[in-house]
Amino acid sequence: MPADALAELDLDAARAAVGAAGTLDELEDLRKRLVGKQSVAARVKQSIKDLPADRKPVVGKAVSEYTAAVTTLLDERHADLVPVEATGTALDLTLGGHGRMRGHLHLVTQCRRELEDVFVSLGYRVEEGPEVEDDWHNFEALNFPPGHPARAMQDTLYVNLGEPEQVLLRTHTSPVQVRVMETQKPPIYSVMPGRTYRNETLDARHSPVFHQIEGLAVDRGITFGDLAGTLEAFTSAYFGKQLQSRLIPSFFPFTEPSAEFSITCVFCDGAGCRVCSKTGWIELGGCGMVDPNVFRKVGIDPEEYSGFAFGFGLERMPMLRYGVEPIKTFFDNDIRFLTQY
Numbered sequence: 001m002p003a004d005a006l007a008e009l010d011l012d013a014a015r016a017a018v019g020a021a022g023t024l025d026e027l028e029d030l031r032k033r034l035v036g037k038q039s040v041a042a043r044v045k046q047s048i049k050d051l052p053a054d055r056k057p058v059v060g061k062a063v064s065e066y067t068a069a070v071t072t073l074l075d076e077r078h079a080d081l082v083p084v085e086a087t088g089t090a091l092d093l094t095l096g097g098h099g100r101m102r103g104h105l106h107l108v109t110q111c112r113r114e115l116e117d118v119f120v121s122l123g124y125r126v127e128e129g130p131e132v133e134d135d136w137h138n139f140e141a142l143n144f145p146p147g148h149p150a151r152a153m154q155d156t157l158y159v160n161l162g163e164p165e166q167v168l169l170r171t172h173t174s175p176v177q178v179r180v181m182e183t184q185k186p187p188i189y190s191v192m193p194g195r196t197y198r199n200e201t202l203d204a205r206h207s208p209v210f211h212q213i214e215g216l217a218v219d220r221g222i223t224f225g226d227l228a229g230t231l232e233a234f235t236s237a238y239f240g241k242q243l244q245s246r247l248i249p250s251f252f253p254f255t256e257p258s259a260e261f262s263i264t265c266v267f268c269d270g271a272g273c274r275v276c277s278k279t280g281w282i283e284l285g286g287c288g289m290v291d292p293n294v295f296r297k298v299g300i301d302p303e304e305y306s307g308f309a310f311g312f313g314l315e316r317m318p319m320l321r322y323g324v325e326p327i328k329t330f331f332d333n334d335i336r337f338l339t340q341y
């Protein structure tokens with residue numbers, strides 16, 4: 001074999017020739033010329049036995065790589081030409097053949113939307129408020145005067161803006177109630193979902209960042225019975241009629257009387273476990289009748305109007321519906337969890 005025989009194995013020239021083949025017949029001729037029995041590649045292969053020992057592996061490797069590459073080019077072109085010859089027109093098969101992974105709403109957002117739908121069907125409006133709040137809306141207007149012990153329970157994260165401890169990350173969605181009552185006249189029927197923050201240690205059911213959904217109804221003649229009926233309506237719409245719940249007395253400075261709404265712990269069936277802190281119950285939220293002092297602060301006459309309010313933890317709802325724990329599962333962004341819902 002002449003020393004420059006390898007130079008005849010020109011892959012670029014082969015690629016151009018294969019690309020230019022317009023019919024299956026042309027392509028088969030080309031296959032014979034490029035890699036068939038009479039081809040240059042075949043001649044180079046036959047000459048290997050006569051080469052000096054040190055050249056044999058070099059030439060052998062080069063000719064096999066060339067043959068493999070040209071065969072791939074020929075097969076790909078063949079696949080392109082088959083449909084052209086079958087239909088007489090070129091089909092663009094480059095689009096639509098690959099499945100696209102579509103994302104979807106996060107489980108907490110799905111829960112929020114589901115609850116919003118329940119309330120909208122009951123005649124409520126959906127309202128939003130800022131996550132960075134002032135002391136007035138988060139505390140003072142809700143009847144937490146400065147130094148009130150109930151403030152300590154809220155584990156507030158302050159923002160370094162303005163006067164010390166006047167700007168904060170809202171600790172609950174209740175300040176949105178105040179904003180709604182400041183700007184609207186009764187009758188008011190609103191739900192207010194959103195993100196909230198507390199300086200709390202992460203555990204099975206508590207997170208420093210979580211979501212709540214607040215509800216507020218202000219009208220003439222609203223009673224605690226209306227509150228209980230509304231809680232029953234939306235929790236059974238989300239969990240189903242078999243829900244086992246309880247409403248027990250509690251305290252919030254901005255509602256009187258106040259109550260706590262819990263459902264049986266689904267992780268232990270009420271027997272007591274780590275997630276429910278051995279109580280058998282998981283608290284979904286607080287509620288009560290709007291305190292007359294709050295009405296006075298926002299300019300609503302408590303002699304004329306009464307109202308109820310509630311604030312529920314949003315993560316806890318899908319936690320209990322689907323048995324998801326710990327709460328951090330919602331923020332881990334593990335695709336294996338997210339794609340299940």
Ligand code: FA5
Pocket residue numbers: 171172173174198200205206207208209210211212214252255258283284285286287288309310311312313314315316327
């Ligand atoms: C409040 O935040 C009151 N604003 C609720 C309220 C509104 C009462 C209107 C009366 C009238 P509480 O701190 O209990 O209350 O929180 C309410 C719910 O938020 C809890 O039951 C729980 O479901 C959820 N929650 C509270 N802290 C956390 C946390 N760190 N992580 C996850 N969920 C939480």
